[in-house]
Amino acid sequence: MTHEWVKQGFVVGFMTDRGLVIDLDNMTYRKVRYLARTLCREHKLEGYIIVRSSPRSYHVIFNRYLRWKTVTTILFSLWEAVRWAVFQLREGSLTLRISTKNGKNKPKIVFKTGKTNKLIAEYMDVYEHFKRL
Numbered sequence: 001m002t003h004e005w006v007k008q009g010f011v012v013g014f015m016t017d018r019g020l021v022i023d024l025d026n027m028t029y030r031k032v033r034y035l036a037r038t039l040c041r042e043h044k045l046e047g048y049i050i051v052r053s054s055p056r057s058y059h060v061i062f063n064r065y066l067r068w069k070t071v072t073t074i075l076f077s078l079w080e081a082v083r084w085a086v087f088q089l090r091e092g093s094l095t096l097r098i099s100t101k102n103g104k105n106k107p108k109i110v111f112k113t114g115k116t117n118k119l120i121a122e123y124m125d126v127y128e129h130f131k132r133l
Helices: 029-042 068-076 082-091 119-131
Strands: 013-016 019-025 047-054 057-065 094-097 108-114
Touching: 013 019, 013 119, 019 029, 019 068, 019 082, 019 094, 019 119, 029 047, 029 057, 029 108, 047 094, 047 119, 057 094, 057 119, 068 082, 082 094
Parallel strands: none
Antiparallel strands: 013 094, 019 057, 047 057, 047 108
């Protein structure tokens, strides 16, 4: 069974409830970099990667592990992520796509800065494993 937002097959995603990941749609790369840099600095998130999921759509994965309450507080402070956050938080975790979907290519890492030894390392393990599929 496929859902209406998946026209055929299946979608593989990275899921976490241990740190901050954000899906930002209809946004310029410049704005995404600004938001990521600001959040990283303000919340001491150690580092981040930016992944382009489709044109003008990006994912940001931050390195530091956080309590769920802190994650929800940060997400609801960003009006750019509130709609996505409501759906994700209802499920009790955050999920980002790492596979193809409806003819869209697999997400591609476009920027990396800071430490990458915690949540980013977990994301990269899943990303690299499914990259070969």
